[in-house]
Amino acid sequence: MRLPTLLQPLAATLVALLLTVTQAAGADRDKLTAFLKVTGFDVALESIKLSAEDAPRMLGLDAKDFGASWTLMSRDVFDVQEMQADAVEILAATLSDEALAHAADFYASDLGQRLVEAENASHMRDRTDKRGEGGRLLAELQDSDPERVEILQRMMDAIGSEDQSLRSANELEIRFLMAAQHAGVIRLRVDEEGLRAAQAEAAEETKKSMRLSGLASSAATYRDFSDEELVAYSEALEAPLMQEVYELMNAVQYEIMAGRFEEVAERLAELNPGQEL
Numbered sequence: 405m406r407l408p409t410l411l412q413p414l415a416a417t418l419v420a421l422l423l424t425v426t427q428a429a430g431a432d433r434d435k436l437t438a439f440l441k442v443t444g445f446d447v448a449l450e451s452i453k454l455s456a457e458d459a460p461r462m463l464g465l466d467a468k469d470f471g472a473s474w475t476l477m478s479r480d481v482f483d484v485q486e487m488q489a490d491a492v493e494i495l496a497a498t499l500s501d502e503a504l505a506h507a508a509d510f511y512a513s514d515l516g517q518r519l520v521e522a523e524n525a526s527h528m529r530d531r532t533d534k535r536g537e538g539g540r541l542l543a544e545l546q547d548s549d550p551e552r553v554e555i556l557q558r559m560m561d562a563i564g565s566e567d568q569s570l571r572s573a574n575e576l577e578i579r580f581l582m583a584a585q586h587a588g589v590i591r592l593r594v595d596e597e598g599l600r601a602a603q604a605e606a607a608e609e610t611k612k613s614m615r616l617s618g619l620a621s622s623a624a625t626y627r628d629f630s631d632e633e634l635v636a637y638s639e640a641l642e643a644p645l646m647q648e649v650y651e652l653m654n655a656v657q658y659e660i661m662a663g664r665f666e667e668v669a670e671r672l673a674e675l676n677p678g679q680e681l
Contacts, residue, residue, distance in 0.1 A: 436492045439504055443511045444520035444527075445653055446488055451527035452661050453482035459668045462580060463590050470675050477671050487660050494656050499649070506645040515633060519626075526625040538620030545623060555634045556622040557615075562641035564654050566611045566618075572658040573614075574603045579662050583669035 440446040456478040457467045467474045510516050545552050584590045
């Protein structure tokens with residue numbers, strides 16, 4: 405239908421505005437996709453798929469019990485491109501341009517890129533191997549170089565406190581178990597209030613375990629960096645804009661992981677142990 409002559413200029417203006425907004429949104433997403441890559445957050449999100457087998461284990465099951473159906477289902481649920489696209493959508497609505505530019509500038513530096521390379525390798529490494537190497541390195545450092553351990557702890561504190569990590573882990577567990585019960589996969593002996601009470605009772609011991617695990621992982625990940633470089637990294641992480649970035653990235657990673665675990669609970673209800681597709 406041809407528009408009346410008087411409406412043609414207005415229509416042209418609206419189309420131009422729509423194209424501008426669409427192009428700007430596309431540019432923003434391109435910028436955020438580049439941000440994920442330069443900071444290594446794309447690989448951190450990809451590593452979520454390595455936690456897939458933790459889901460059945462939390463229910464007292466074994467992923468192997470589900471045969472090929474589990475492999476196909478987990479590959480679908482923990483689709484890397486979809487998780488990264490979800491992160492871009494959330495960050496597009498929450499991350500300020502100033503904070504994005506600040507973090508991107510640091511990670512694009514020589515030190516930043518070396519750190520990203522080491523962190524990417526660590527994210528995708530076999531967890532058992534990393535835990536073993538990190539535990540040995542941490543034990544050595546505690547005996548011979550306690551100052552190095554303090555630097556590693558400073559870095560961990562800058563990235564996120566143990567209280568924050570514990571809250572996220574606890575909420576993920578609650579959401580997953582509640583979803584599994586709702587889907588009929590399990591029948592819990594206690595309600596949500598009882599689960600939270602059990603978590604609170606174990607909180608101090610859990611935080612101690614998380615601290616040791618985090619220090620061991622950091623000892624392995626940053627073993628080739630000098631103390632001076634790690635102090636510089638800690639200072640960079642402590643900057644207010646970097647704190648904004650990490651608070652958002654931690655929240656995004658948690659939300660994506662929790663959402664995937666809830667979907668796993670729903671999908672498990674459709675599978676029978678040992679079922680082949």
